[in-house]
Amino acid sequence: MKRKRLWRRILLSGITLLVLSSNICAQSERLLYPLHGTPLLSGNFGELRATHLHSGLDFKTGGREGLPVICVKDGMVARVKVSPTGYGNALYIEHEGGITTVYGHLSRFVPRVAKVVREIQYNKESFAIDENLVGRQLFFRAGDTIAYSGNSGSSMGPHLHFEVRETESEHALNPLNYLSVADETGPNVRGVYVYTFSREGVNAGARRVEVKNTGSRVYRGGKISVPAGNVGVGVQADDFMKDSWNKLGVYDMEVSANGEKIFELKMDRLSFDQSPLVNTIKDFHQYREGRYVYLAFGDCQSRLLGASNRQGGFIGVQKDSVVDVAIELLDINGNRSKVLFQLVGRQEAAGLDIPEGAEVLTCDREYNLRSGNYSLCLEAGALAYPVICKPRVCSREKDSTGVVEVFSLTERVYPLLKSARLSVEGDFPDKSVFCLLEEKGRLSPLNTVWRTGGLEASTRVLGEYTIRQDTIAPVILYTGVKGRRVQFRVFDDLSGIASYRVEVNGKWCLFTYDAKNRLLEGSLNEPVFVKGKNRLVLNVKDGVKNEAIFETDVYVK
Structure with missing residues (x-):
């Protein structure tokens, strides 16, 4: 029996050592940098964005395109995606160890990848493709050039977007757990926000409090008077890496009240399915004003990977009473900043003065909000927090020539965590489009479909909506041949460019489309061009199928 116990202890010790050694290997596994030279970031993992949390790192390229992009570890090309928006030209490489790396906004691929991409584009007669390439056996060694950096897709300037994903779950992982950057200072704190609530749980307003750096990155906000009741806090903060002026997001944030932790956010892993939950940890309205405020409260926050609250x-x-509040902020290198202040309770919070015809919408219920022939259906869990809503149909001035009908739910725009179904009954002119009515009369068109007896659209915000008719075809401007590139500019008034097709001498021709610059261009080296005169026909359609056609002769020497 003693001998059996001895062997069991030896076996368990061996297993323990094996597990520890494998963990050490996993933790010490490092990747190459995807660009040559000293890495500088213009964006980091988990940054607050309009519709999501940033899922990777943005590497600066000095305002240049065409820098060699490096395979960070031995791997096989698993997927290629080409799009006029989003990541633009993007390459996905699968590696041993259960990770996939992603390289976005590329200007072009290396020849053996580009050959496969062109073949797929011509077979599908489409510039935009999203293709699984696992069976193509495109293998690269660590350090090989796989593509060249660019500014394709929705990029707002030349840079490389780089991601690490867990292959099985497709979760985005923080690349700074696999490679490092120089960062010697803790996050910057710009201010503290204090949120008070009515008895019904509706946000009664935010108050910004200045903080003072008292040394060693300890910021103090003094005593802050608040109504007695529930209070939420937020912090306006950012981070910088060495030798870069770009503001980065915060990696780790903890909030304590009277020494007890009530909130934590740690950016190590993200799920793309959870993108709308970004609006549970950011102040949506402050973000629209250009201020990045992290919220440390909300009933839906714990649904987001890396976020938890009590x-x-x-x-x-x-x-x-007096409550001591401490906010601790860290970057991934362990540099630390701290915010200290006190909340002092005064009179109790007042109840809401709810207008006639309005109600408080809560997060746990579903709603069918109606007025006239309009309705909006909300699923349970669609709201991030309670909102006052008053459905009504009213008229607004369109311009000096007349008015438009508006379906109004809330005076301010509020984010939704789930899409809501917007519909209207009645007969509408052909090519009618639902639009979100923004500030200063700006319109944001919604993808609108025809249903029996009316229109329907999907929306991710709660606000005011109107219907406009899009009868104007896209505009095509031919800017001529520059070098060996044929170029057009394409514009649309409302519903946006939905598709285009270029034929040269009666055959489909590959033309690339840069949506942000409204630039459509193709090369005279494409095989459908011949020496001498070539007949080019461009057909462009918008979101409601208005069509514009342009024809011209292109001469090739």
Whole structure:
């Protein structure tokens, strides 16, 4: 029996050592940098964005395109995607160890990848493709050039977008757990926001509090008077790496009240399915004004990977009581900043003065909001927080020539965590489009479909909507031949460019489309061009199938 116990201990010790050694190997596994030279970031993992949390790193390229992009580890090309928006030209490489790396906004691929891409584009007669390439056996060694950096897709300037994903789950992983960048200072704190709530749980307003750096990156906000009841806090903060002026997001944030942790956010892993949950940890309205404020409260926050809170992260403040609040911010290199202040309870919060015909929408219920022949259906869990809503149909001035009908739900725009179905009954002119009515009369068209007896659209925000008719075809401007590139500019008034087709001498021809610059161009080296005169026909359609056709002769020497 003693001998059996001895062998069991030896076996367990061996297994323990094996597990520890494998963990050490996993933790010490490093990747090459995807660009040559000292890495500088213009964006980091988990940054707050309009519709999502940033899923990778943005490497600066000095405002240049065409820098060699490096395979960071031995691997096989698993997928290629070409799009006029999003990541533009993107390459996905699968590696041993269960990770896939992604390289976006590329200007072009190396020849053996480009050959496969062109073959697929011509077979499908489409510039935009999204193709699985696992069976193509495109293998690259660590250090090989796989593509060249660019500014394709929705990129707002030349850079390389780089991601590490867990292959099985497709979760995005923080690349700075696989490679490092120089960062010697903790995050910057710009200010603290204090949120108070009515008895019904509706946000009664945000108050910005200045903080002072008292040394060693300890910021103090003093005593802050608040109504007794639930209080939420947020912090306007960012981070910088060495030798770069670009503002980066915060990696780790913890909030404590009277020494008890009530909130934590740690950016190590993201799920693309959870993109709308970005609006649970950012102040949506401050973000629209250009201020990045991280919220440390909300009933839906714990649904987001890396976020957790206790009792919704709300701080209960009693009348005449004092609560010590500490916010700790870290970057991935362990540099630390701290914010200290006190919440002092005064009079109790007042109840809401709810207008006639309005109601408080809560997060846990579904709603069918109607007025006239309009309706909007909300699923349970669609709201990030309670909102006052008053459905009504009203008229607004369109311009000096007349008015438009508006379906109004809320005076401000509020984010939704789930898409809502917007519909209207009645007969509408052909090519009618639902639009979100933004500030200063700006319109954001929604993808609208015809249903029996009306229109329907999907929306990700709660606000005011109107219907416009898009009868104007896209505009095509031919800018001529530059070098050996044939170029056009294409514009659309409302519903946007939905598709285009270029034929040369009666055959489909590959033309690339840069949506942000409205640039459509193709090369005279494409095989459908011949010496002498070539007949080129361009057909462009918008979102409601208005069509524009342009024909010209192109001469090739």
